[in-house]
Each structure stands twice: as structure tokens, then as C-alpha cells.
Amino acid sequence: MKKIFVLTGEPSGDKLASEVILQVKTKRTDLEFLSVGGTNLEKLGIRTIFDQKEITYIAFTDIILNFFKIKRKIKDTVNEILKFKPDILFSVDSPDFTLRVAKLVKEKNSKIKTIHFIAPKVWAWREGRVKKMKSFIDHILLLFKFEEEYFNKEKLTNTFVGHPLLDKNNKKNVQIDELLDKKNIISIFPGSRVSEINYHMPILINFVKKMNIKDPNYNFIFHATHKNKELVSHYISNDQIQNIETIYDDKIKTAVLKKSIFAIVKSGTVSLEVCKMSVPSIIIYKMNFINFYLAKFLLNIKFVNMINIINNREVIPELIQSECNADEIFKSVCYFLKKPDLIAKQKEEIKKTLEILTSPSSSSEEASKIILSYIS
Secondary structure, three states, rough: EEEEEEEEEHHHHHHHHHHHHHHHHHOOOOOOEEEEEHHHHHHOOOOOOOOOHHHOOHHHHHHHHHHHHHHHHHHHHHHHHHHHOOEEEEEOOHHHHHHHHHHHHHHHOOOOOOEEEEOOOOOOOOOOOOHHOOOOOOOEEEOOOOHHHHHOOOOOOOEOOOOHHHHOOOOOOOHHHOOOOOOEEEEEHHHOOHHHHHHHHHHHHHHHHHHHHHHOOEEEEOOOOOHHHHHHHHHHHHHHOOOOOEOOOOOHHHHHHHHOEEEEEOOOOHHHHHHOOOEEEEEEEEHHHHHHHHHHHHOOOOOOOOHHHHHOOOOEEEHHHHHOOOOHHHHHHHHOOOOOOHHHHHHHHHHHHHHOOOOOHHHHHHHHHHHHHHOO
């Protein structure tokens, strides 16, 4: 029986991996799996060798502080993979963990085929990594078409599979619009991590207060996750503003976003979902000054939003760090809301950009084809 080891480092990777493996399992029922995963892979009946939480470290400072713990986990994971003897090691995202594991596995057993999903952002920093990666990665799957040139240059086999959020067959939209009687909705995405919420919520609450002084006829809906809904609600309840609500159900969030006239979005993949819904937006982000200066020093990009990076200009305004304050957000939102031609222009430019980011079928379908080609 052929074997696949699925290697992830955080919940988002677990979700992406599960979508790909679901496609694999529908095409081949004679495969054995083992993983470092989370709840999504477990739902597919795939056992994880340890709790994914033990290696989920996000920020630069977190990685530094947990360096020795991560190192031990890398060693343990490599040993378990070698013991399992898979035909394929399928790693997803979290390069500080997954690629280190893949490198050591390949050194100890070169017969194991290594496929990695979501290329490290070599176009943003450390382009030299590609040279090293080609010695231990057999195939890399890309979210964005423009990434191909970086891997083609070093002759590392790659395939553009597209971004999952932009899949044409993504049927997440739920027709519950009739339940939403609110008008002039401005959707706000403060972030999913505790640190992001703590930085952004006070700023966003002050922004809402400024908007209410100017015009009280808007409704502000904060999009939270199940995990952080209480923290977001806590910030909102402290001020008792009438035209603010928090939602966390994914189906309702999609319907609310569709009805929104504007969105204020924390930098990240959620901005692509907003773009897909054709909702005009601005991007915000604030972090502690150590991580900010580390990022500024290391990153080789002018923008943080993918739409802007691809176009090499600010299609979507970015308010980062010192510019991420209530006054600047207020000015930007007001300026857009009184300029319908500007909103139309942003929507059109985003639509053109998304067309080149969308895969022929779905990212999980395309990725599963690559995996199965190595099994065959």
C-alpha cells in the first residue's frame, strides 16, 4: 500500500491540506496516511503524531523564543516520518517548520518524494532560498502565477495551482440576505490573532465614533472567529455604541460581506476574500515595533497586500503602523464613500488581477493531480 505523510504547522495549513487530501482520497482509496495536523485532517480519519498547537508559532519573536522547542519537534517529526516510510511527504505552508523537516527527511531517505504547497515568499525576502530548496523539494505548488519565474530560474519543478479563496467552484455563499435588514454596512476585519485584535480594536472603535459624529446612518459589523469572538465583543461592549455588531458564523459573515458597501481589512488572506466579493476596501495593520522593524529590515517589498504587490502600486490603500490610526482610517473611508468613480476603478482593477490568480478548476483539485502523478 502506498503511503503519504501530510505535514502542516498551523491551523490554516491543516485546512488547506485537508481540502487537497479529500480530493486525493476520492480518487484513490488504497492509500495510507499519517500527519502532523489538526482537526480538519482528523475529520478525514488521518491520525496526527502530536498536537499541532505544539509547533504553531507565528511572529518573529515567537519563533526566536521557542527555537529549542521547535528544534526538538523537528527532530521528533523527522524520526516519525522515516519510521512511517511514506512514498510522498506532502508539506503545507509554515516553511520554518515544514521545510526544515523536509530537508532532513530527504537527506536521510532520498527515495521519499517531497511536494510542498504554498511557496515561501521568496519574492519578498531571501530569494536565495530557492537554490537550497531544489536540493530537497521535488515539486512545489504555487498560489500565484508570477511566482513561477523565481522557481523556473533555478529549475525547481513547480505548478501554479491557484489560491483556494479564489476557486471558481467555491460555493460558500449562502442565500440568507433576506435575514439582513441593515443598510450601509461597513464590514470590519480586525484580525484573528489576539495581538492583532488588541492593537486594532481601540483604533477601530475610535474610527466608528468619528464616523458616527459625521453620519450616524452607517452600520459597522466586526467579523470575528469563534476563538476570538469574546475578545472582540468585549471591546465593543465597553463603549455601548448602538450601530456596532459582532458576527462569527462563517455563513452569515459571507452574506454580510456581500451586502457591505465598504470594508476595512487587516492585512492578510482575508483581503482576497473581500476582493472576490467585489467589496471596495482599505488595508490596515499594526504590530509591536520590534516585529515591525524586523519585517521592514527583512522584507523586499513595497506593499503588504497581494493585489498591490502584483500591480506594483496601491490599488487598495494601505494604512500600516503609524498610519494605522483612527484619523487616517476615517479620512480614507470618507474619501472613498464620496467618490463612486474611485470605487468603480478599484473594483475593475481588482477584477482584472483576480482573473490571473484563479486556477482552471480549484487549487485542491490541481494539487491532488500532482500528488497522484507521483504515486502512479
